Amino acid sequence: MESYVLKNGVKIPKIGFGTWKLKEGEEAYQSVLHALKVGYRHIDTAQVYGNEASVGRAIKDSDIPREEIFLTTKIWNDKHSYSLAKQAVEESMQKLQVDYLDLLLIHWPNPVHLRKDKAWMQANQEVWQLMEELYQAGKLKSIGVSNFMVHHLAALLPHTKVKPMVNQVLLAPGTTQDDLVNFCRQHDMLLEAYSPLGSGSLFEQEQVKEIAQKYNKSVAQLALRWSLDKGFLPLPKSKTPANIESNLAIFDFELDPEDRKKLDLLEGLKTQSDPDQVDF
Numbered sequence: 001m002e003s004y005v006l007k008n009g010v011k012i013p014k015i016g017f018g019t020w021k022l023k024e025g026e027e028a029y030q031s032v033l034h035a036l037k038v039g040y041r042h043i044d045t046a047q048v049y050g051n052e053a054s055v056g057r058a059i060k061d062s063d064i065p066r067e068e069i070f071l072t073t074k075i076w077n078d079k080h081s082y083s084l085a086k087q088a089v090e091e092s093m094q095k096l097q098v099d100y101l102d103l104l105l106i107h108w109p110n111p112v113h114l115r116k117d118k119a120w121m122q123a124n125q126e127v128w129q130l131m132e133e134l135y136q137a138g139k140l141k142s143i144g145v146s147n148f149m150v151h152h153l154a155a156l157l158p159h160t161k162v163k164p165m166v167n168q169v170l171l172a173p174g175t176t177q178d179d180l181v182n183f184c185r186q187h188d189m190l191l192e193a194y195s196p197l198g199s200g201s202l203f204e205q206e207q208v209k210e211i212a213q214k215y216n217k218s219v220a221q222l223a224l225r226w227s228l229d230k231g232f233l234p235l236p237k238s239k240t241p242a243n244i245e246s247n248l249a250i251f252d253f254e255l256d257p258e259d260r261k262k263l264d265l266l267e268g269l270k271t272q273s274d275p276d277q278v279d280f
């Protein structure tokens with residue numbers, strides 16, 4: 001598996017296995033176990049997905065050495081204070097059966113209960129301070145954010161000693177978020193592409209099917225290759241063994257610039273939710 005290198009020198013495998021909506025229990029366990037068996041070495045979970053225990057069990061049962069797996073989880077919106085986040089990270093590590101995380105993210109910048117008087121700004125600083133301490137202590141190998149738009153980053157960055165290494169946002173054909181991507185790149189942050197298949201909405205698009213045929217690839221493979229060609233790190237989710245496997249077969253081709261452009265401009269797919277408007 002090829003890797004990107006984060007600004008602190010940490011290597012991060014170029015595809016991550018997404019686990020949102022994988023049900024706690026057999027579904028999450030079998031899916032993650034299969035992903036590890038067929039070659040994924042990067043797993044993306046979150047406290048709110050409710051499946052950390054199954055993810056941890058699959059990692060353990062895979063018998064793959066811990067240091068060969070890149071594991072991410074995310075702090076949920078009801079834990080946006082120093083002490084609540086501290087306790088939540090400890091609980092995550094317990095459920096995942098690990099004594100360090102490769103990457104911890106603040107899941108959303110602006111939880112609904114912290115909007116009055118822009119309380120989210122102070123809350124993010126507090127959580128970030130905890131993350132910096134855990135990073136310095138070696139409990140977190142890298143730290144970052146998710147769903148942060150430029151104004152959320154601009155509010156946080158002046159209050160950081162260790163800068164975010166990653167921003168995980170929705171990036172998929174039709175959703176390129178150019179201004180945000182440029183801002184993150186200026187700050188040397190890697191862009192992780194969540195919902196790289198538009199949460200499934202991509203498969204209805206005739207134009208995408210036609211482009212995929214040209215490369216003799218599936219629609220999913222085309223979208224994931226687009227993501228890599230853009231310099232993003234895609235996080236496809238699947239509970240279907242054949243899809244889990246075929247989503248890895250994207251390292252043997254590249255898109256022509258005009259096809260990449262067509263995918264950039266696609267319309268009608270799922271787009272990034274506005275973090276300042278979501279109701280959670």
Ligand SMILES: NC(=O)c1ccc[n+]([C@@H]2O[C@H](COP(=O)([O-])OP(=O)(O)OC[C@H]3O[C@@H](n4cnc5c(N)ncnc54)[C@H](OP(=O)(O)O)[C@@H]3O)[C@@H](O)[C@H]2O)c1
Pocket residue numbers: 017018019020021044045107146147168169193194195196197198199200203218220221235236237238239240242243244246247
């Ligand atoms: N930070 C955040 O706020 C955030 C938000 C959303 C997502 N994420 C992360 O990003 C990951 C991926 O996003 P997502 O779960 O929204 O969706 P996605 O990966 O864009 O799409 C998943 C859907 O595509 C289907 N699929 C996968 N591979 C396929 C293939 N080769 N052929 C046909 N269908 C295929 C899956 O069905 P099957 O399962 O049946 O294969 C599922 O319905 C999440 O799991 C999570 O880790 C993060």
